[in-house]
Amino acid sequence: GVSKKILVIPGDGIGQEVTAWGQKVLSAIAQNFKHEFTFEEGTMGHVAIEATGQPLPDETLEKARKSDAILFGAIGHAKYDNDPTLKVRPEQGLLKIRKELGLYANLRPIKLFDELLEASSIKPEILRGADILFFRELTGDVYFGEKKRTEDRNTASDLMIYHRYEVERIARKAYEAARTRRKKLCSVDKANVLEASRLWREVVQEVAKEYPDVETEHMFIDNAAMQLIKDPKRFDVVLTGNLFGDILTDEASQIAGSMGMLASASVGDSTGFYEPIHGSAHDIAGKGIANPLASILSAALMLDISFGLKTESQRVIKAVEATLRQGFRTMDIANKHTENGFIMGTDAMGAKVLENLN
Amino acid sequence: GVSKKILVIPGDGIGQEVTAWGQKVLSAIAQNFKHEFTFEEGTMGHVAIEATGQPLPDETLEKARKSDAILFGAIGHAKYDNDPTLKVRPEQGLLKIRKELGLYANLRPIKLFDELLEASSIKPEILRGADILFFRELTGDVYFGEKKRTEDRNTASDLMIYHRYEVERIARKAYEAARTRRKKLCSVDKANVLEASRLWREVVQEVAKEYPDVETEHMFIDNAAMQLIKDPKRFDVVLTGNLFGDILTDEASQIAGSMGMLASASVGDSTGFYEPIHGSAHDIAGKGIANPLASILSAALMLDISFGLKTESQRVIKAVEATLRQGFRTMDIANKHTENGFIMGTDAMGAKVLENLN
Numbered sequence A, B: 001g002v003s004k005k006i007l008v009i010p011g012d013g014i015g016q017e018v019t020a021w022g023q024k025v026l027s028a029i030a031q032n033f034k035h036e037f038t039f040e041e042g043t044m045g046h047v048a049i050e051a052t053g054q055p056l057p058d059e060t061l062e063k064a065r066k067s068d069a070i071l072f073g074a075i076g077h078a079k080y081d082n083d084p085t086l087k088v089r090p091e092q093g094l095l096k097i098r099k100e101l102g103l104y105a106n107l108r109p110i111k112l113f114d115e116l117l118e119a120s121s122i123k124p125e126i127l128r129g130a131d132i133l134f135f136r137e138l139t140g141d142v143y144f145g146e147k148k149r150t151e152d153r154n155t156a157s158d159l160m161i162y163h164r165y166e167v168e169r170i171a172r173k174a175y176e177a178a179r180t181r182r183k184k185l186c187s188v189d190k191a192n193v194l195e196a197s198r199l200w201r202e203v204v205q206e207v208a209k210e211y212p213d214v215e216t217e218h219m220f221i222d223n224a225a226m227q228l229i230k231d232p233k234r235f236d237v238v239l240t241g242n243l244f245g246d247i248l249t250d251e252a253s254q255i256a257g258s259m260g261m262l263a264s265a266s267v268g269d270s271t272g273f274y275e276p277i278h279g280s281a282h283d284i285a286g287k288g289i290a291n292p293l294a295s296i297l298s299a300a301l302m303l304d305i306s307f308g309l310k311t312e313s314q315r316v317i318k319a320v321e322a323t324l325r326q327g328f329r330t331m332d333i334a335n336k337h338t339e340n341g342f343i344m345g346t347d348a349m350g351a352k353v354l355e356n357l358n
């Protein structure tokens, strides 16, 4: 067996409820497969601001650097959303840890479990067989460019900026992945308007030459946002920048039936960082009804990508599949055919997955 | 009857094919209702670059300033999309005319014709009754902020910037419209990350106070991109910036069944500017199969918004409805039930609408 140190950061809102289940699944896998996973806990986001004044306390960052992988929950709080003038904000913690750990590639696999064909607002015949892997650049773009506010507070700006090396390194990762899949890559930008996108397109065109076996397509973000819903099956690997990736992957959650099903892996220089795509969802936080599957599937991604434990990762995915096949659903993925006794809260659903793991 | 000067700019690609039908419908309305519409033609985009070297020739801009309204087709060409290093680009023409004419508010109504319930990739029960009016800010944001490329060409940037007055004036327009509708306004931004969005949210919160009868909601762009597909009926008026509006309205075309159905009105200081949401669509240009309904519905918007001719505008919309009810479809809105003889090209479809107008 292997020995790994995992940092767990539940964060805000439903992060507190679902992340426990990602961790329990990792523990169960360790036991079943005779690995040794040791867990530490860290704090980040609104909860960290309340406790320490900092969205990302130094202590958490230290622990993060020393861990082999990180399981994260969610970030954000309505208080800050309602008051845009607040200076210290939860999201700064997430952005800082991404930057500090060099997590420049955010992988977001979008794949529908057959059992959830009915849960989506999109027609089953459009969805069946859709399988997309997003590569979202995660440490550049307008997220990290200089922010300014004039003294009279009447003008505000953010710099959308990309450097050649930033585009190159994530493009290579995306092309490598495309090679192991259906060998199609769609790069999304707004090169008809934005200079940063024109650089993006130039660099992707160059990198594309190194991968003549992969079919490359360039698409404008507005068109991509439409095509994703019109014909999701046309996509294999999608490569895009930080902002466009944020938007497209949330939108793509409808392909998977619900946001509550989607996991993501952020990788780069060293430690991998795993988190659900969903946010802190304050409207349902504390009610025990959040879907724990995205956190559990984030744990599966960790096993695969950071630890190279493919069998273990598949075991987790199969357990989720089995749970869905047995008819169990959290509210977000229930549909009109779901029988009453089969709609569960977070803990009951998590427990079913654990059962199916053994 | 009224007397109006209309500038027609077909532009690039299918713009050349569909805009003729918007104009024919305007002519027919003039005749039926005893108005006097005089038409001039202008050039813009790739066709203008080929002819004059300029994406927006001075002559076109002159004519635009002197006209009461403008009917525009589409812009763009694959040549420029494939070569991001070209300095003179068709889209610069469109951006320049928007800026020069002060067209800061882009209205994009998204409403499904009942007859097209089946044409969408989204389930009919999710769509039925959806009716959204987008207000997209059109002369600010990262579209117009300073663009830079370093001398070594390895770094590129665009400034995402908003001024208070820009947000204020479009927010007011959107609130006024909400008052005449279901009295709900959703403002979309990314205030958890972007300073420009935080200014946006502050200003909308202030303007909201002047409209206590309208229910205001603030939503992050990633969430909005998801909600739009998950539950389009929750939206009434959506207010957003230039870039986010570009993305969301293209995505929303799936609510209307096809991009080929959507018209838009750009208004501001004086002359109104009317155009389909779809682009130049070079893959189908010259084949005579493009859907002319978006151009025809753009003409309907012109009659209503620029000329205040509501009866005439309704007459056009009814003619489109009647055509769809008779079963006629262009390729993009055909579905598996459409009988063969009812699938038409651009001109046959346009002619059917003209027939139904009389």
Ligand SMILES: CC(C)[C@H](C(=O)O)[C@@H](O)C(=O)O
Pocket: A075, A076, A091, A094, A246, A277, A279, B192, B193, B222
């Ligand atoms: C919380 C927020 C800063 C974050 C982002 O925009 O990156 C989230 O939406 C995500 O996608 O991980």
Ligand SMILES: CC(C)[C@H](C(=O)O)[C@@H](O)C(=O)O
Pocket: A192, A193, A222, B075, B076, B091, B094, B246, B277, B279
């Ligand atoms: C052609 C392009 C510059 C334009 C835009 O991005 O504004 C188009 O997509 C639109 O939505 O009108």
